[in-house]
Amino acid sequence: MAPPTEVLTAERILEATEEVLRRHGPAKATVVDVARALGVSHGSVYRHFRTKAALREAVTKRWLDRTSEALAGIVAETSRDPEARLRAWLLALFEAKRHKAGDDPELFATYTTLAGENSDAVDEHLEDLTGQLAEIVRAGVEAGAFTSADPLVTARAVFQATARFHDPGYHREWQQPGVLDEFEAVVDLLVRGLRP
Amino acid sequence: MAPPTEVLTAERILEATEEVLRRHGPAKATVVDVARALGVSHGSVYRHFRTKAALREAVTKRWLDRTSEALAGIVAETSRDPEARLRAWLLALFEAKRHKAGDDPELFATYTTLAGENSDAVDEHLEDLTGQLAEIVRAGVEAGAFTSADPLVTARAVFQATARFHDPGYHREWQQPGVLDEFEAVVDLLVRGLRP
Structure with missing residues (x-):
């Protein structure tokens, strides 16, 4: 879990997404997994990437x-x-x-x-x-x-x-x-x- | 069904195999289908091609x-x-x-x-x-x-x-x-x- 004081940037989300994809594979990785890895709510992730598809495209x-x-x-x-x-x-x-x-x-x-x-x-x-x-x-x-x-x-x-x-x-x-x-x-x- | 008097050549078997593959697709096509299309026993096909794999390779x-x-x-x-x-x-x-x-x-x-x-x-x-x-x-x-x-x-x-x-x-x-x-x-x- 990242310290909650760190600012949640798009880049940090993308780094975490890559890590989650590596761990779970593209079929199973979810936005909830990404949020959990960052220690934030999935709503916080969605504020940067409106959909799971948008997140996958960005990564x-x-x-x-x-x-x-x-x-x-x-x-x-x-x-x-x-x-x-x-x-x-x-x-x-x-x-x-x-x-x-x-x-x-x-x-x-x-x-x-x-x-x-x-x-x-x-x-x-x-x-x-x-x-x-x-x-x-x-x-x-x-x-x-x-x-x-x-x-x-x-x-x-x-x-x-x-x-x-x-x-x-x-x-x-x-x-x-x-x-x-x-x-x-x-x-x-x-x-x-x-x-x- | 082909007339039984026609000689069963490797080339005729391969032609029939292509037709069977076209009809059934590569996953479902069998040697029995090929034999049936030719009006012969599957043993006759195996005399020319020892295995199903050999037949698929030849075609x-x-x-x-x-x-x-x-x-x-x-x-x-x-x-x-x-x-x-x-x-x-x-x-x-x-x-x-x-x-x-x-x-x-x-x-x-x-x-x-x-x-x-x-x-x-x-x-x-x-x-x-x-x-x-x-x-x-x-x-x-x-x-x-x-x-x-x-x-x-x-x-x-x-x-x-x-x-x-x-x-x-x-x-x-x-x-x-x-x-x-x-x-x-x-x-x-x-x-x-x-x-x-």
Whole structure:
């Protein structure tokens, strides 16, 4: 139980929700469990998240945003050349997903279930990631390092072509030996295709 | 009921099995149903396929082989230039899967279930397809149209990079508007990456 003097923020509720989801699984976790973990009434939780569905969506978004925010840092490294940034971005995405899936498989399965229920949050996340990639492609075109008639179309193609290395549906493949070589082979081909 | 004078071949049993699977679904279809559809005893079916599992594997393999055989025809068109063959092969694969999924969704779902149970048959199928692609890449390298240090590695990269357009897990995307443009964007990028 948290000390009752601590202010109940949305972030604290989301942290507790993740913990409750980890403990009870997505099918059984309730708002009452979350309130109990925080030592507050369920009414207090509902003041921040109007429904259980809204709470589940928010915790899903938080999980997805953690990845996007880490990647945004690579997009912002404008002193690095675009090809190096593109490779680093794709590798960081793969590593983030691979670690989420491998280090805590139960929580990963939980979030995969939640992602299936919250397709709007997932669509936003994918838009966000594609937008980040488009920024790198655009920088590459401006620097004369890449060619692309439409950086957003090209970014989507790069994102889709690397799906095996970030789509949760492939998480079993990520623990196979040789998967990093496969990743390299796909990225090399795409980077070559981007060069003028 | 088939006329009893007709010879009971493995192919006739597999045809009947597909029909029984279509009618009853993969969970309920039995060897007795197949025998009944053919007007023979289930012992006659077991003379060709020792177990129900063997029969299910054979019918899965037959379904997968139908795609590979159609594609092998494109590999054999050695008078066409390698880039045109590569594009035609990838498009034919996408179209075959898209039609299987869109024209007869129930049978497609049935075979997706069967594929999940018969990973050896699926692995062989994927090896077969990657081998076909490698042959086109190799021809491209010999003709000076492509560059590749290892055609099999390159073929696997091309196959994995186009997963969105042949992996059954993506079948819902295949009916979306714009999917052919997305396919084109990915293939263009890969083909550019293959050029010397």
